[in-house]
Amino acid sequence: MKEPLISTHQLHCRYGALEILKDLDLDIPEGSIYGFLGPNGAGKTTTIRLLLGLLKPTAGTIRLFGMELERNRVQVLQRVGALIETPSLYRHLSGRDNLEVMRRMLGLKKSRIDEVLEIVRLRQDAHRPVKQYSLGMCQRLGIALALLPDPELLILDEPTNGLDPSGIREMRELLKDLNQEHGKTIFLSSHLLSEMEKTVTHVGILHQGQLRFQGRIQELQKATQQARTVEVEVGNVLLAKEILLYLGHAVETLDNQRLRVAVQEKEEAAALNQFLVEGGVAVYNLAFSAQSLEEVFLSMTELPAFDSSASLHLQPFLQA
Numbered sequence: 001m002k003e004p005l006i007s008t009h010q011l012h013c014r015y016g017a018l019e020i021l022k023d024l025d026l027d028i029p030e031g032s033i034y035g036f037l038g039p040n041g042a043g044k045t046t047t048i049r050l051l052l053g054l055l056k057p058t059a060g061t062i063r064l065f066g067m068e069l070e071r072n073r074v075q076v077l078q079r080v081g082a083l084i085e086t087p088s089l090y091r092h093l094s095g096r097d098n099l100e101v102m103r104r105m106l107g108l109k110k111s112r113i114d115e116v117l118e119i120v121r122l123r124q125d126a127h128r129p130v131k132q133y134s135l136g137m138c139q140r141l142g143i144a145l146a147l148l149p150d151p152e153l154l155i156l157d158e159p160t161n162g163l164d165p166s167g168i169r170e171m172r173e174l175l176k177d178l179n180q181e182h183g184k185t186i187f188l189s190s191h192l193l194s195e196m197e198k199t200v201t202h203v204g205i206l207h208q209g210q211l212r213f214q215g216r217i218q219e220l221q222k223a224t225q226q227a228r229t230v231e232v233e234v235g236n237v238l239l240a241k242e243i244l245l246y247l248g249h250a251v252e253t254l255d256n257q258r259l260r261v262a263v264q265e266k267e268e269a270a271a272l273n274q275f276l277v278e279g280g281v282a283v284y285n286l287a288f289s290a291q292s293l294e295e296v297f298l299s300m301t302e303l304p305a306f307d308s309s310a311s312l313h314l315q316p317f318l319q320a
């Protein structure tokens with residue numbers, strides 16, 4: 001099997017006493033668009049800093065292009081283009097001149113500027129000073145700068161952060177184009193699955209420094225179809241909740257008449273109904289629903305939405 005383009009093994013990182021990343025095993029396949037997702041503070045930027053050699057891990061290893069980063073920094077990093085948050089730009093210079101400064105520093109041929117402007121669709125606006133650019137245009141110029149040396153891998157930290165819906169759409173199209181037409185592997189972070197769902201081929205979900213899911217987006221979608229819930233409308237929410245918790249279901253109170261209950265199989269819904277009725281709870285309505293991808297993502301990255309602590313004092317009641 002082909003070695004992943006980026007892989008980390010048991011990666012740990014601390015800031016002082018604070019453990020930020022724990023046992024992080026990332027696998028980013030060549031040719032993928034890998035969405036690294038997680039809420040604010042999950043550790044995404046810290047991971048990106050580690051991948052770019054800007055920070056040293058407390059423990060663990062990082063391999064890029066099959067080489068250990070620590071021992072091959074220069075060789076590895078010249079094949080990587082990166083954009084961390086907003087790009088550093090000379091605001092009084094035009095987009096083209098910003099690229100020209102970098103081109104000279106890298107000693108690249110002049111024609112490369114038009115090539116990258118074309119890719120990020122900024123050719124028309126290349127003559128304008130950057131201070132007149134929208135945030136989306138600045139982000140695209142930042143990506144053009146990262147693309148100048150024609151890297152195989154792009155690492156982008158929250159490239160859609162702060163963009164309006166049309167800016168997000170343009171960024172999504174650009175990322176797909178870079179991947180499909182220009183063969184770039186892309187690793188990008190985001191705190192919104194909904195922004196990335198249609199773009200990424202692979203997903204890693206980070207929560208409090210630990211990976212909660214890693215795999216193809218289709219696998220996450222499949223998990224979504226399996227993660228079903230039942231909405232139950234009852235006469236006595238408190239009693240219904242106690243019974244369901246006792247039975248080991250994860251339960252969320254929606255309002256003073258409705259509960260949401262996690263179930264694995266369809267048959268469980270029928271059994272659940274029977275237990276409630278036998279326990280003296282009037283059941284007015286019971287509706288089946290699959291969780292959306294966003295709900296699955298949130299359930300992986302929020303403190304448990306479901307309260308699954310069983311209450312013991314119901315035992316005699318149910319055995320009666």
Ligand SMILES: Nc1ncnc2c1ncn2[C@@H]1O[C@H](COP(=O)(O)OP(=O)(O)OP(=O)(O)O)[C@@H](O)[C@H]1O
Pocket residue numbers: 015018020038039040041042043044045046047191
């Ligand atoms: N230099 C630092 N010193 C101490 N703590 C830090 C430092 N940088 C980040 N942290 C802490 O590390 C944790 C992870 O931060 P990080 O920036 O990696 O998260 P993130 O997932 O990128 O979130 P965001 O989307 O908000 O940037 C946070 O609790 C943050 O406060």
